[in-house]
Amino acid sequence: xxxxxxxxxxxxxxxxxxxxxxxxxxxxxxxxxxxxxxxxxxxxxxxxxxxxxxxxxxxxxxxxxxxxxxxxxxxxxxxxxxxxxxxxxxxxxxxxxxxxxxxxxxxxxxxxxxxxxxxxxxxxxxxxxxxxxxxxxxxxxxxxxxxxxxxxxxxxxxxxxxxxxxxxxxxxxxxxxxxxxxxxxxxxxxxxxxxxxxxxxxxxxxxxxxxxxxxxxxxxxxxxxxxxxxxxxxxxxxxxxxxxxxxxxxxxxxxxxxxxxxxxxxxxxxxxxxxxxxxxxxxxxxxx
Amino acid sequence: xxxxxxxxxxxxxxxxxxxxxxxxxxxxxxxxxxxxxxxxxxxxxxxxxxxxxxxxxxxxxxxxxxxxxxxxxxxxxxxxxxxxxxxxxxxxxxxxxxxxxxxxxxxxxxxxxxxxxxxxxxxxxxxxxxxxxxxxxxxxxxxxxxxxxxxxxxxxxxxxxxxxxxxxxxxxxxxxxxxxxxxxxxxxxxxxxxxxxxxxxxxxxxxxxxxxxxxxxxxxxxxxxxxxxxxxxxxxxxxxxxxxxxxxxxxxxxxxxxxxxxxxxxxxxxxxxxxxxxxxxxxxxxxxxxxxxxxxxxxxxxxxxxxxxxx
Numbered sequence: 400x401x402x403x404x405x406x407x408x409x410x411x412x413x414x415x416x417x418x419x420x421x422x423x424x425x426x427x428x429x430x431x432x433x434x435x436x437x438x439x440x441x442x443x444x445x446x447x448x449x450x451x452x453x454x455x456x457x458x459x460x461x462x463x464x465x466x467x468x469x470x471x472x473x474x475x476x477x478x479x480x481x482x483x484x485x486x487x488x489x490x491x492x493x494x495x496x497x498x499x500x501x502x503x504x505x506x507x508x509x510x511x512x513x514x515x516x517x518x519x520x521x522x523x524x525x526x527x528x529x530x531x532x533x534x535x536x537x538x539x540x541x542x543x544x545x546x547x548x549x550x551x552x553x554x555x556x557x558x559x560x561x562x563x564x565x566x567x568x569x570x571x572x573x574x575x576x577x578x579x580x581x582x583x584x585x586x587x588x589x590x591x592x593x594x595x596x597x598x599x600x601x602x603x604x605x606x607x608x609x610x611x612x613x614x615x616x617x618x619x620x621x622x623x624x625x626x627x628x629x630x631x632x633x634x635x636x637x638x639x640x641x642x643x644x645x646x647x648x649x650x651x652x653x654x655x656x657x658x659x660x661x662x663x664x665x666x667x668x669x670x671x672x673x674x675x676x677x678x679x680x681x682x683x684x685x686x687x
Numbered sequence: 688x689x690x691x692x693x694x695x696x697x698x699x700x701x702x703x704x705x706x707x708x709x710x711x712x713x714x715x716x717x718x719x720x721x722x723x724x725x726x727x728x729x730x731x732x733x734x735x736x737x738x739x740x741x742x743x744x745x746x747x748x749x750x751x752x753x754x755x756x757x758x759x760x761x762x763x764x765x766x767x768x769x770x771x772x773x774x775x776x777x778x779x780x781x782x783x784x785x786x787x788x789x790x791x792x793x794x795x796x797x798x799x800x801x802x803x804x805x806x807x808x809x810x811x812x813x814x815x816x817x818x819x820x821x822x823x824x825x826x827x828x829x830x831x832x833x834x835x836x837x838x839x840x841x842x843x844x845x846x847x848x849x850x851x852x853x854x855x856x857x858x859x860x861x862x863x864x865x866x867x868x869x870x871x872x873x874x875x876x877x878x879x880x881x882x883x884x885x886x887x888x889x890x891x892x893x894x895x896x897x898x899x900x901x902x903x904x905x906x907x908x909x910x911x912x913x914x915x916x917x918x919x920x921x922x923x924x925x926x927x928x929x930x931x932x933x934x935x936x937x938x939x940x941x942x943x944x945x946x947x948x949x950x951x952x953x954x955x956x957x958x959x960x961x962x963x964x965x966x967x968x969x970x971x972x973x974x975x976x977x978x979x980x981x982x983x984x985x986x987x988x989x990x991x992x993x994x995x996x997x998x
Binding site: 411414417420422426439499502503504507510517526527564570573625651659674 | 718719722723725726727729730731733734735736737739740743751753754755756758798799801802804805806809810811812813814817820821824826827828829830831832833834835836837838839841869871872873874877901902903906927930931933934938948949950952953956961963966967969970973974977978980981982985988989992993
């Protein structure tokens with residue numbers, strides 16, 4: 400069918416051109432630019448691997464990478480654990496579970512900038528900040544949550560945990576729909592307790608979902624920017640800086656485009672590897 | 688003998704069974720009540736930051752000035768919203784974000800459903816390659832393309848005083864083009880719409896062709912009406928990402944006329960000397976529209992978000 404062929408091209412072409420211009424070409428340009436010393440003002444000159452060599456020596460970059468790793472190592476498992484418990488609890492057919500689900504998911508639909516503002520106020524150093532009121536309730540001294548170098552990163556991680564529970568819970572809930580009731584009935588016949596069923600039926604059946612949530616959450620964690628920008632500006636003394644924030648600083652405050660793109664290429668490699676892993680696990684959805 | 692024994696044993700046990708079931712039922716019921724209370728408490732903790740936001744936004748200034756104001760505001764004072772509007776043009780910010788969200792809904796639905804339909808239902812040789820390309824672009828994080836995209840906007844030829852080589856002017860910086868064009872369509876919307884189109888019956892297309900209907904009419908009038916839930920899902924996600932976007936508008940605009948709500952909020956915070964009541968009023972303005980939209984169209988949001996996780 401010639402008309403079908405023609406319309407196939409015609410209908411996909413606008414989107415195809417759009418993604419080539421705004422994603423395809425930028426990726427190629429970014430990789431190319433990472434081997435230059437481009438600074439917007441002067442024409443770029445070839446710099447070889449100088450940017451990558453500098454990254455290796457850049458303590459702040461390693462600090463940022465370490466912070467991303469810490470956020471992933473602590474934030475993701477805690478958030479996943481809470482989300483799993485919430486999902487199992489919401490899968491019991493209790494009254495008002497739709498209402499609970501809505502409340503738990505709300506942080507996910509809210510703009511991260513707005514969330515940062517709310518937590519800025521919760522973490523406010525003056526005693527009327529909510530976090531310090533909570534400390535005061537237990538007779539503890541108020542803290543400067545976001546300006547104390549030891550507390551700032553944990554404080555940011557708490558926000559990512561809170562914000563991340565909703566989506567993880569939804570994916571777990573979707574996965575729980577696929578767990579056959581017969582398995583639980585068989586466990587009932589064997590006299591298994593609720594706890595035993597949770598560990599011996601639910602957890603193993605949710606293993607693919609768990610792995611998937613883990614990888615996609617790490618990917619999302621590596622792209623944290625709005626929160627850090629608005630909550631701490633990466634401070635104090637780079638205590639909460641992350642790779643995306645370093646890219647922003649290098650590119651749009653120092654105008655070191657070559658150096659910034661080299662950092663973004665490293666981020667790209669990390670995330671593409673993680674994405675391929677997650678797609679392997681889910682499998683099947685690409686084809687069909 | 689042994690056979691007889693077992694039979695009597697079973698008969699002995701039988702009457703006991705209902706009693707056991709009853710106590711098991713009761714303990715299960717208690718378990719469910721405990722679970723329900725735990726869920727309620729957990730949900731309250733999850734929404735506490737939003738509650739705190741609202742309470743601060745309506746707290747009378749005199750109360751906020753107290754060293755330890757009560758958790759619940761004594762009176763609700765909506766004057767803070769008026770003062771926030773006086774301190775910063777939140778109306779303009781909200782209008783700009785709304786325009787971006789609305790325009791993206793239109794462009795994403797048009798371009799996305801065109802591509803999604805073609806990839807799902809039309810047979811042409813490059814189809815699989817194009818689909819693989821879209822899937823590949825979904826892997827690329829925004830932070831890997833943001834710098835060249837910014838430079839492309841900045842050096843856009845023949846715009847904003849630029850010559851044909853993109854030199855001499857500002858390009859698309861501080862224009863609606865910069866806010867609207869790069870996000871006009873995305874691979875994820877195409878992918879999601881394609882998944883919806885795949886579920887529609889191909890026989891319908893073949894029958895329509897036999898009736899002599901043209902290809903665009905089949906796409907728009909026969910098949911697309913069948914995937915209304917898919918269109919709504921994609922429209923909501925497009926509006927959400929337009930309304931909640933922060934970094935891109937921050938980079939490509941600096942004039943107050945084009946400032947979007949999230950950037951406006953961020954700038955307001957830096958300039959407002961942490962007047963928490965005003966900041967929370969502004970925050971509520973930026974957060975509440977999405978929350979309300981979510982409450983109304985939950986099912987579609989959930990649909991889209993779960994799919995975005997499982998892409």
